[in-house]
Amino acid sequence: MRHQKIILELATQQQIEPERQRTIHSKPTRRKQTLVDRPSTQQTRIHPSRRRQRRLRRDRWHKLVILIPTVVLSLLLSKWLLSLQTQFSQASTFRSQPAPILVSPVDALSHAIINQESTNNHQSLNPHSQALGLAQIMPANIGAWSKEALGHSISVDEFLSNPTVQKQIIHYKLEQYWHDALVTSQGDEEIAVLRVASHWYSGSPDLYKSKAVQWYRGTDGKLHRYPSVAKYSNSILQKYKQNVGEVGENSKFKIQTSNL
Numbered sequence: 001m002r003h004q005k006i007i008l009e010l011a012t013q014q015q016i017e018p019e020r021q022r023t024i025h026s027k028p029t030r031r032k033q034t035l036v037d038r039p040s041t042q043q044t045r046i047h048p049s050r051r052r053q054r055r056l057r058r059d060r061w062h063k064l065v066i067l068i069p070t071v072v073l074s075l076l077l078s079k080w081l082l083s084l085q086t087q088f089s090q091a092s093t094f095r096s097q098p099a100p101i102l103v104s105p106v107d108a109l110s111h112a113i114i115n116q117e118s119t120n121n122h123q124s125l126n127p128h129s130q131a132l133g134l135a136q137i138m139p140a141n142i143g144a145w146s147k148e149a150l151g152h153s154i155s156v157d158e159f160l161s162n163p164t165v166q167k168q169i170i171h172y173k174l175e176q177y178w179h180d181a182l183v184t185s186q187g188d189e190e191i192a193v194l195r196v197a198s199h200w201y202s203g204s205p206d207l208y209k210s211k212a213v214q215w216y217r218g219t220d221g222k223l224h225r226y227p228s229v230a231k232y233s234n235s236i237l238q239k240y241k242q243n244v245g246e247v248g249e250n251s252k253f254k255i256q257t258s259n260l
Contacts, residue, residue, distance in 0.1 A: 112239035128218030
């Protein structure tokens with residue numbers, strides 16, 4: 001019996017030993033498998049600093065998405081407001097400007113000749129010819145011209161001391177010259193201005209093309225050089241244009257030769 005019991009224990013031990021060895025060898029494998037299959041907490045977890053950086057980048061992007069359209073709209077709105085302000089300022093400036101005063105052709109000629117001869121000095125006196133006043137009228141013409149324009153003759157001293165009388169006489173004579181020049185030029189405004197200037201400067205309306213140098217013997221007995229009639233006449237024409245604008249078809253004044 002004892003022998004059988006020993007044999008039974010050996011048989012049982014032989015059966016248990018492989019199981020124990022199998023269990024011992026399988027445990028490391030199972031642990032390794034568990035370590036491989038189970039994901040690591042450190043691998044899946046995102047570092048807090050990286051999460052914060054991602055959040056900051058996302059917030060910045062959202063701010064840019066909102067800020068860029070706002071800036072663009074603000075620029076467009078400011079540009080539109082600036083254009084409106086410019087238009088209103090131009091309109092107010094235009095309204096504040098006084099309406100231009102239109103002058104007649106004779107007035108424009110009178111301004112041009114006075115500016116050319118004396119620069120609006122009514123006491124101007126030419127040292128060579130003794131021509132007087134605003135438009136440098138010769139002393140010999142004062143009596144006859146004042147009687148035509150005013151109805152009575154005045155002296156040289158009265159003429160020289162009174163600019164209003166001077167302008168009345170100048171306007172009267174220029175109106176005569178202008179009427180005659182329009183008839184001769186058949187309504188050509190530019191030619192008429194040249195003829196009036198030539199008439200006033202040289203005594204002849206036909207010399208407006210003459211480029212010969214003018215000489216005048218003064219009271220001192222010497223010859224003095226003066227510009228040609230053509231140069232003088234063209235200078236008056238330029239000043240006339242400054243007063244009335246363009247001449248010819250674009251002139252402010254429509255010349256009607258049939259009424260002359």
